Every structure is written in structure tokens, then in C-alpha cells.
Amino acid sequence: MSDQRSVTRSDLVAYCDAMLESSAFQDYCPNGLQVEGRNQVRRLITGVTASQALVDAAIEQGADMLLVHHGYFWKGEAAPLTGIKKKRLKALLENDISLLAYHLPLDVHAEVGNNVQLARLLGWQIRGGLEPANPRSVGLHGELETAQSGAEVAASLERALGRMPLHIAGNDRPIKRIAWCTGAAQGYIEKAIALGMDAFVTGEISEPTVHSARENRIHFFAAGHHATERYGVQALGERLAAHFGIEHRFVDIDNPV
Template identity: 75%
Template sequence: MTAGLRFLENGMVDRNTLVEYCNNLLAADAFQDYCPNGLQVEGKEEVRRIVTGVTASQAMVDAAAAAGADMLLVHHGYFWKGEAAAIVGIKQRRLKALLASDLNLLAYHLPLDVHAELGNNVQLAKLLGWRITGPLELGNPRSVGLEGELNEPQSGKQLAQSLAAALHREPMFIAGHQRPVKRIAWCTGAAQGYIDKAIALGVDAFVTGEISEPTVHAARENGIHFYAAGHHATERYGVQALGEHLAQHFGLQHQFIDMDNPV
């Protein structure tokens, strides 16, 4: 750990120490991402209580402030490439609320998708009981998605039911064949375009968060089941795992707040 960073009394940590720890843990600097990873909005120097959530919406910021958080840790933060730079409208209101509460905003996008223990894709596999066998993106050491196997073969409809029960959201299921599902690939969030990579692997099914019109034809014509299980629903679990890890490592308080999103 870098000289000058400091641990405080039990149950509290210096903000910069926590941020550096997260950046190193998630290898944040190794990614070319669509947004800045790490500390996006600076707040209190000392952190006792972390609130985690999927997206730093206005409702999420308000809930974190009401919960007495010193830091809000999310998967979807701010300052995305291509967005307007002006601090107006909802961007102004969100930033105003963060600054008024002296609330740190910490966000990790791709680094939290791909982490081998705490990442969204690994955590989704853990939740569903899938066995990981390799990357979705062959030859990419930081593959966003994964390939794996079910413990027991299931029909396409049974897999849809398993997703609904685990994620508390009915997935959109596009049937591509009649055979049992054994081999599976998945990528949380808006990764419907990765269906081509799943097809190339020859898996029986591909699970992601969202769907586009061409995805239906790709699934049917290539004989692969496709499941759009929800962008928000599939990405609840990495940020929770990271929050729990930080709570245990630093002795902090942690609370996950789920702001429901049907997409």
C-alpha cells in the first residue's frame, strides 16, 4: 500500500486508502472503458458506512444519503463517453445531492463485470449454480462474458424458470431448438451483441440482460436459446459482493439498496 495512506480506528477507513485498494483489487487502470472507474465524486475523507447499488440514479443517491452513507458504490456511475458535458438537468440534480450530503461516489464498470471472484458474471454463475469452464471471448484475458455448464441438463423452459426464480424477474426467452440445455454462455448487462460469440462456441443457450430486434433472428436461425434476463437484474450481484468484501476487509458497515428497474 502506498506510503501516506492510512487506516483509522476500527470500523473506519480513509477514503483514499479504500479507493486505492479497490482500484488495485479490480485492476481498474487496465481497462479502456466507457466511463472513468474509481472515485467519480469526492466526499467525506473518512468512511464508516458504504451503500451499494446498481446505478447512481437520483433515487439511489437520495436513499444512500438517507441511510447515512459516507460512500455510494455502484456499477453504473457518471461521465459516460459521448454524453453532453454540461452540468444541467438530472446531472446537475444528482451531483448537487451528492455534494450536499458530502457523499463519495465510487463506480466500477468493466472492472466489476470481469473480476474473477467478485465480478457480475462470476456472481451470476454462483447464484444460478453454473460451473464456469472458460471465457466467452476466446483469447481475451479480460473476457467480459463466460462459458459454462449446468449441473443437470434442463429444457429451455426450465432454464427460463430457473432464471425467473433466482432473479425475481421473468426473462424474455427466445427458443432456438428442442434439445436439452447443458452448455451455456452468459454476459450480464447489455450484451445481446455477444450472441455471435456464443454461437461460435456452439453452446446451447446464451443469457444476457437485454435484447434487440436482430437478436431474435440470430437465435432462431442459429439454433441457440436466448434469454434476456434484465440488465439491472443480472448486475445486482457484483457490487454486493464487492461491498461485502470491503466491509469485512476494513470492518465497515455495508448496506445494499435495490432500486428496481424493469429493464
């Protein structure tokens, strides 16, 4: 558009930090601005993970800022800026592109959060948090409009996310009450069991998850870490575009996990 507006980097970051209440979270990475680029933002690129492929796409598309769910500087990782870490950061810094990252705050948010967005995509009715006593519960529980078989839920996940989920049928009863948590939350199957859910959906699976699903007689679906976490960052990008009048594009770098 010809009258495309821009916003200062600091205004955009402050808006996101406030909206997502990022200072209220104990997280495994810094939330907010991770790499400082140019002062004005006209073109925003969003994506799930700040991989080299996404950084390269942002450069190619003339981005001023890259906004992601999985950024850098994770707890426990080696601090030195060597190898792929050096390459990614060098590319961002040389091109003066900011990196803005929100992890748990973007899972939990009541409007643009990954978990709310996944429920909207699948048509699931939200009833509460996976941890009912926690106001910032990562993961939700709710209901399907009408009870469906495990195979029907698997098919709806495949339609919505564009990939076949791995379904562990812990029983052959239909599913009405369902809990979910995007990403690598297979350990949270215990929380879904405690709530008496018929099914639990997350991104990834581990070997023990299969036994837990079978022995607790709950349906389990591993629907893809990347696939379940595509939607929060897109919703946030759309909101920023609407609020500030900037340009936004989501770039999907396919990931089979």
C-alpha cells in the same frame, strides 16, 4: 455495532482500484472515484446505478460513500452539468458523499465480478471466457450440472432473479453448454454461437437478436440488465465491509429493464 471502524476514502479507493485492476481496462466511463466526498468512510451504500433514487437513499441512510456499477460521465454523453446530472451531483456534493464506480472491472473480476456472481447464483459451472483468447473477457461460458430444457432454465432464472426472463427458443433441444454476459450484451450472442453453445443469457435484447437466435438455433434469454448486475457490487461491498470493518448496505432500486 459499537466498535464500528472507519477507513479513509483514499485507502478504500486504492484497495478497490488494485483489486479490480481498474487501470488495465479501456472503458466507456472513468473507473474509480468519480465524486469526492468526506475523508472517512464508516457507512457504505451499494447499488447498481447511481440514479437520483439511489443517491436519495444514500443520503437518507447517512452514507459516507456510494459504490455502484453504473456511475456517471459516460463517453458520448453531453458534458454540461445540467438537468438530472446537476441534481444528482448537487445532492452528492451537498451531502459530502463520495461516488465510487466500477463498470467493466466489476463485470470481469474473478471473484466479485457480475459474471462470476451470476454463475454462482444459478449454479452454473464456469469453463472459461466468452472470448477464450482474452484474459479479461467480459462474459463467460460453462455448463449446467445436468441438461435442462429451455423452460427449466427460464424457470431457474426467474427464481434466482425474481423476474421472468424473455426466452427465445431457437430450438427444442435441452441445454447443457451455456454462455452468459450480464448487462446489455445481446450483441455477444455471436460469440456464444461461435463457441457452439446451446444457450446464451444476457440482460437485454434487441430486435435482431430474435432472428439471430432462431436462425442459429440457439436458446436466448434476456434476464434483465439490472437483475443480472445486482450481484457484483454487493459482493464487493461485502468484501470491503469484511476487510475494513465498515458498515455496508445494498439498496435495490427496482428496474424492469
